[in-house]
Amino acid sequence: MILDQWSLPPLKILLMGNPNVGKSVIFSRLTGIEVISANYPGTTVEYTEGRMKLGEQMATLVDAPGVYSLDPTTHVEEVSRMIFSKGADVVVNVIDATNLERNLNLTLQILERGVPTVVALNLWDAATKKGIEIDVAALEKELGVPVVPTVAVSGQGIRDLVGALAKAKTPPVMHFASSDQRWARIGEIAAKTQKVMHRHPSLFDRLEDISIKPLTGIPIAMLVLYLSFSLVIEAGELLQVKITDPIFIAYSLFISGFVESHISSPLLHDILIGTSPELLKSFGILTTGLYIPLGVVLPFLIPFYLVLGALEDIGYLPRLSIILDAFMHRIGLHGAAILPCVLGMGCSVPAVLSVRILESPKQRYLAATLMTMAIPCASQSAMIFGMLAPYGLRYIFAVYMSLFTTFAVTGFLLHRFIGGESPEIFLEIPPYRMPNLSLLLKKTFIRIREFLKEAVPYIALGMIVMNFFYLSGLMRLIGETMRPVVSGLLGLPSDAATALIIGFLRKDVGIGMFAPLDMTPAQLVVASVVLAMYFPCVATFMVMLKELGVSGTLKSVALRLVAALLVGTALHFLLN
Amino acid sequence: MVHIELTKAPCNQTLEVITVSDASWEKRFESMGIRKGRHIRKIASQPFGGPVVIEVNGSKISLGRNIAAKIEVEVLARPLPV
Structure with a gap:
């Protein structure tokens, strides 16, 4: 029997994260599969599967709809939770660097389940522009898993992300008795790893407010x-x-x-x-x-x-x-x-x-x-x-x-x-972003x-x-x-x-x-x-x-x- | 201090989330970052029974009136740094 990449079962990699953090763009970068992405929560309502090569091994990559937590509250979130509960070899948790705290809530929930995880700190450029500085090494230490800053729309950091996949490891055991405890831990992590500089509101910030009032x-x-x-x-x-x-x-x-x-x-x-x-x-x-x-x-x-x-x-x-x-x-x-x-x-x-x-x-x-x-x-x-x-x-x-x-x-x-x-609206409103011409x-x-x-x-x-x-x-x-x-x-x-x-x-x-x-x-x-x-x-x-x-x-x-x-x-x- | 429903709170002032009156919504609010002690800003309240828009930790969320009414807040005197 010839031993080659095909004789190993493919690795199962799952992309998870809050809605509208760029999971689909990362999926597209990793697999070369074209997917429609947009700047609003819920562009992906179904899961998409693709293949990628990881060193000598094949991997199946699954792009799941965005979720705010592992307790699903909507139809679309249910899909993701189901995919997650089927298990994965590695989870790529895509998080929005401009909103570290809320995103870490999901991250900690994933880590609590003990699945090998890599964190993609996406929208890194937007965070820098907003005056948010994140100490990646410190965040890695706090979470106990690899963290890679990425800018998915331009492709920045994708190669490092692939490299980190090979190093994905089971996170240190963590358990929170209550969600208050988890939030307390998130506050602690944010305080240790993130510095927010005061910036004057940009033109976009002003436009955001006036288009809502x-x-x-x-x-x-x-x-x-x-x-x-x-x-x-x-x-x-x-x-x-x-x-x-x-x-x-x-x-x-x-x-x-x-x-x-x-x-x-x-x-x-x-x-x-x-x-x-x-x-x-x-x-x-x-x-x-x-x-x-x-x-x-x-x-x-x-x-x-x-x-x-x-x-x-x-x-x-x-x-x-x-x-x-x-x-x-x-x-x-x-x-x-x-x-x-x-x-x-x-x-x-x-x-x-x-x-x-x-x-x-x-x-x-x-x-x-x-x-x-x-x-x-x-x-x-x-x-x-x-x-x-x-x-x-x-x-x-x-x-x-x-x-x-x-x-x-x-x-x-x-x-x-x-x-x-007929439930009422409960929807995150994304920030305005400059469209990326080639993606458009x-x-x-x-x-x-x-x-x-x-x-x-x-x-x-x-x-x-x-x-x-x-x-x-x-x-x-x-x-x-x-x-x-x-x-x-x-x-x-x-x-x-x-x-x-x-x-x-x-x-x-x-x-x-x-x-x-x-x-x-x-x-x-x-x-x-x-x-x-x-x-x-x-x-x-x-x-x-x-x-x-x-x-x-x-x-x-x-x-x-x-x-x-x-x-x-x-x-x-x-x-x- | 007086606790008022988010729907009745003034726009553009720092509000502190005091409690969520409907326990079944607590988890959902929490996963979006809305929880006790959090400082939020109400950006707008749409006419004709439209939604309330708030800012929580830099992200904006729109909530239907009846959903927003489940959140009780206290108006803090000092304005939010913009």
């Missing part, structure tokens, strides 16, 4: 939201007009010429490039199938994810959740539910996963239902803009006002009619790549299914069957029924299918609202099943169908 915080929130949306829309239009549209115009001439001269089968011709010369109306895989994801959605998605990423990394979103908490309270949620809502403007799939930061099942159900029903994802928004912009902004406004009203009214009613608890670009890149991987094949599939519906006559059949609802109640052409069905695959394709139907702008408003509301797309449906269970998802979907019909019918009669 209501008198200044509310106008700031409105300004941030306004600037973010206008930036995304302006940049998206610029990208579209200057870059993607010229490319697509040239491309469409080329591809139609190519297909005309090389493809003789009329069926294949129609599937590939469709029948209309217009990019949005042809419904060929190579024309509309590429134009929707790359020509319509992508130009808006890039600035959207850049702006979202910047807001995340600066640390603004938790402040927005404080400002909007009172409103969310009325609908059975609390401020932290702003996060899934903001993520949902990009894509509902990660947004549904993020409802785990909410404490009660009722809140998770409410947040997932309201967000997926009334907040269109970026693909949908880009298509809605594309379709309605030529008729004027007031139609776009009508779509979003209808959806927002639905969000508020449905939430208000559901909160009163469904049972369960990488995060945006990961998100865009996820979109392309998901969108391009599904949109192509949508085109094929649509062509099949059209050519086989199914489209007419569905239209005739659904006419009483689609035409009678919603006032739409009966062919819009197929668009609604295809919308289950991809909402953007569904909206695109409205293009050849020659609808009035008012009809387009009704159609866009109904399409957003009536059903989640298949990708969202799958994660909802995972997060809410079968019965929760079915209840959520049934509610949406009813709400979509009610709102659509009301809009139809209001707008005419």
